Amino acid sequence: MNLDPPIPSSHVTLERLDPLAAAAARPVTTGAALLALTVPAVMITVRVDEITQPAWLVVAYAALFAAVWILLNRSHPTRPVWQTPSAQVFHVLLAIMLMASAASTLGANAMMRDDWGPIVVGILLVATTPYRPAREIALWTAVHTLICAVLGIVQSPFAVSDFPTLTYAVTGSVAVAVMGFTAAAYARSLTHSTQLWQTRAWHAAAAAAVDRRPGVARSVQQERVSLLNREVVPYLQRVVAADTLSEHDRDEARRLASSIRSLLVADVERSWAQLMLDELVATHPSVNIQARADDPENLGSRAVLERRTLMRALAVISLERLAATELDLYLSAPDGRLRVVWSVATPRTMVDARRALRSMIELIRGVTLRSSVHERAGRLVIECECGY
Numbered sequence: 001m002n003l004d005p006p007i008p009s010s011h012v013t014l015e016r017l018d019p020l021a022a023a024a025a026r027p028v029t030t031g032a033a034l035l036a037l038t039v040p041a042v043m044i045t046v047r048v049d050e051i052t053q054p055a056w057l058v059v060a061y062a063a064l065f066a067a068v069w070i071l072l073n074r075s076h077p078t079r080p081v082w083q084t085p086s087a088q089v090f091h092v093l094l095a096i097m098l099m100a101s102a103a104s105t106l107g108a109n110a111m112m113r114d115d116w117g118p119i120v121v122g123i124l125l126v127a128t129t130p131y132r133p134a135r136e137i138a139l140w141t142a143v144h145t146l147i148c149a150v151l152g153i154v155q156s157p158f159a160v161s162d163f164p165t166l167t168y169a170v171t172g173s174v175a176v177a178v179m180g181f182t183a184a185a186y187a188r189s190l191t192h193s194t195q196l197w198q199t200r201a202w203h204a205a206a207a208a209a210v211d212r213r214p215g216v217a218r219s220v221q222q223e224r225v226s227l228l229n230r231e232v233v234p235y236l237q238r239v240v241a242a243d244t245l246s247e248h249d250r251d252e253a254r255r256l257a258s259s260i261r262s263l264l265v266a267d268v269e270r271s272w273a274q275l276m277l278d279e280l281v282a283t284h285p286s287v288n289i290q291a292r293a294d295d296p297e298n299l300g301s302r303a304v305l306e307r308r309t310l311m312r313a314l315a316v317i318s319l320e321r322l323a324a325t326e327l328d329l330y331l332s333a334p335d336g337r338l339r340v341v342w343s344v345a346t347p348r349t350m351v352d353a354r355r356a357l358r359s360m361i362e363l364i365r366g367v368t369l370r371s372s373v374h375e376r377a378g379r380l381v382i383e384c385e386c387g388y
Helices: 019-024 026-046 054-074 084-104 116-127 134-158 165-241 247-269 272-282 305-321 350-356 358-367
Strands: 290-294 326-332 338-345 370-376 379-386
Touching: 019 026, 019 358, 026 054, 026 116, 054 084, 054 116, 084 116, 084 134, 116 134, 116 165, 134 165, 272 290, 272 305, 272 326, 305 326, 305 338, 305 358, 350 358, 350 379, 358 370, 358 379
Parallel strands: 290 326
Antiparallel strands: 326 338, 338 379, 370 379
16 A cells, blocks of 8 residues: 555645745745735726726725735645645635626726736736646636636727727736746646656665665674674573583573564564664664654555655654654554654753744645644644645
8 A cells, every 4th residue: 555645647736746945935926916916906096987886896806815815825834735625715716806807897998908807817826836736727727718808808898999809808818828828837847847856866765775775784683693792692601611501591591582582573573663763763872762653554664755754854853953852653544644643752842842843844734734733741742644
C-alpha cells in the first residue's frame, strides 16, 4: 500500500510541490489583491456618471471583497493547502461580481472596453497561479470569458460605436482571456519545472541512500561485536579457564542466550520510525532524551521519501532547537492516509517551543492535508495527516 500516492495531475500546484516557493509569492499575491480592490475604486470615481444602479455596485464590490478575502486567507503560509471547495466559492464570487458590475452600469455603459470587472478578474486569476492547478485556472478562465462575452452582447445596444455584436463580445472578454490563459500557462510551467527538479533530486537522494547501506550495515555489525566483546567473550574465557561448569555458569549462559535472542528479535521487529529516532539520538550523544516510536504496522517504511524526510527533519529540530527530553512518534493509517502525531517534552515554555518550530510548523501546514498544534499534559503535540 502506498500511504501517500503521487499528486494527481489535476491537483498539482506549486503550493503542494514547493510550499516555501508559494510562501515566497505571498507579497505578490497581497499586491495583486490590493490592486484588484484599487482598480474598481479608481475607475468608478472617474466614471461615476455611468452608475445607474448603485445597489448592484454595492453587490459587486461586496463580492469582490469576499473573493479577495478568500484569496488572502487561503494563501497565508500558516494555512493548509488551498482546497477545491473554497476555490469554487472564490470563482463564483468573481462571476457574481462580473454580473453585478455590468448591471450597475446597464443602459449607460458606452465604452465597454474600459469595464473594471474583466480586468479585476484577470488580475486575481494571475494571483492564484501558485495555489491552484493550471487546469482549474484554464477552466474558470473559459467560464469567466464566456460570462464577459455574454455581458458584452447584452450591453452592445447601449454602446456609442456601431460595430457588429460579436465585436462587443470580444471586447468585453479579451482581458479575462489573455490574463487568465497566461496565468494557466505560467502555473503549468511552474509545476512542470518544479516536478522535474524534484524528480532529479529524489533520484540523487535514493542513490545516496543506496551508497550508505554498507556503512549502516557495518555500524550494526560493530554494535553486535561490541556486545559480544563486552558480555559473551568474558564469559567464554571464564568457562574455558574453569575445570567444570557450575550451575551459575549455566544460568548465565541461559541469560546471555535469551538476551542475544531478544536483541536479534527486537532488531528484526524494530520499525523504520524507531530506527530513525535511534539513529538521530546516536548522532547527538550530548543530548539526554528518550525517543520512542509507536508504529506497529511499520507504516514509516511504506511512506514516500518526502514524508520520511519531513519526519526526520522535525525530529532533528526537536533535538537541536528544543533540547527535547522526550520525543514520542505515533503513526497510523486511517482511510489509507498517513497520520503522524508528535509529542515533544521540552524544558522550554510552550510559547518558546512554538516560536522555535514556527518555520517547521508552517511547512507542515503547507504540505499536509490537515494539521494541528496544541499542548497536552505539558507537551507540545503536532498532528498532521498526509494525503491528497
